[in-house]
Amino acid sequence: MSAVLVTSRSYAEYEAMFDLSELPGSVLDCCAGGASFTAEAAERGVDAVAVDPAYDLPPAELVDTVRRSLPATAGIVDEHAASFVWTWYGDPGRKDELRIQAADRFLQDVAVAPERYVAGSLPELPFEDERFDLVLCSHLLFTWADKYDQDWHLAALRELIRVSRSEVRIFPLVHQGAGQPVAYLPDLLEALPEVSSEFRKVPYEFQVGADQMLVLTR
Numbered sequence: 001m002s003a004v005l006v007t008s009r010s011y012a013e014y015e016a017m018f019d020l021s022e023l024p025g026s027v028l029d030c031c032a033g034g035a036s037f038t039a040e041a042a043e044r045g046v047d048a049v050a051v052d053p054a055y056d057l058p059p060a061e062l063v064d065t066v067r068r069s070l071p072a073t074a075g076i077v078d079e080h081a082a083s084f085v086w087t088w089y090g091d092p093g094r095k096d097e098l099r100i101q102a103a104d105r106f107l108q109d110v111a112v113a114p115e116r117y118v119a120g121s122l123p124e125l126p127f128e129d130e131r132f133d134l135v136l137c138s139h140l141l142f143t144w145a146d147k148y149d150q151d152w153h154l155a156a157l158r159e160l161i162r163v164s165r166s167e168v169r170i171f172p173l174v175h176q177g178a179g180q181p182v183a184y185l186p187d188l189l190e191a192l193p194e195v196s197s198e199f200r201k202v203p204y205e206f207q208v209g210a211d212q213m214l215v216l217t218r
């Protein structure tokens, strides 16, 4: 299993990070971790699926892993305090509240609708070509560029594109912690001539300056 944190962002955070309004018929949250996006999108009638290697964990271990991510994330923010802004959240208490509610919602949904939560890892996902209208990727690619190299990122992008019918959205585009840009991002896009790419501003910022998502369109 990965050492990457299994965090639990809320639907409200996804809505802002990916500037979502109407959702299409089917959506994949790739590297969903403990996020409540899938549960809440399903509630809205969307064919929503979450994939993450953590879903292979025994249930009690998954609960523990998700719960432990909250203090771990707060630790990263404290360590790099100057690299974060609170305009979207307001204050740390509101952020914690959203994450706790999202973790509760996620853990509830995994228990009642386990078919929505598929164990799998980039760069090889267990889905057919063009399975989802929209594929979302929050806080794995680029965020963990200290752990995953350029070749891995290229393979992961190709895989996200493969399982999407029209669009892939990725946020954020910087390293975790201090939030420095990922130097090889332009090279990755150049290696993907089959898709059009756009940097689009979103109504969310937490890491200073990280207010753009990458939209890849087939």
Ligand SMILES: C[S@@+](CC[C@H](N)C(=O)[O-])C[C@H]1O[C@@H](n2cnc3c(N)ncnc32)[C@H](O)[C@@H]1O
Pocket (backbone or CB within 6 Å): 002, 004, 005, 006, 007, 008, 009, 030, 031, 032, 033, 034, 035, 051, 052, 053, 054, 120, 121, 122, 123, 137, 138, 139, 140
């Ligand atoms: C920081 S969390 C983000 C979770 C969620 N998207 C959110 O925004 O709260 C990163 C997630 O990526 C998952 N992960 C790690 N390696 C992965 C891989 N190779 N493929 C897919 N997911 C992976 C981890 O298990 C973890 O749940």
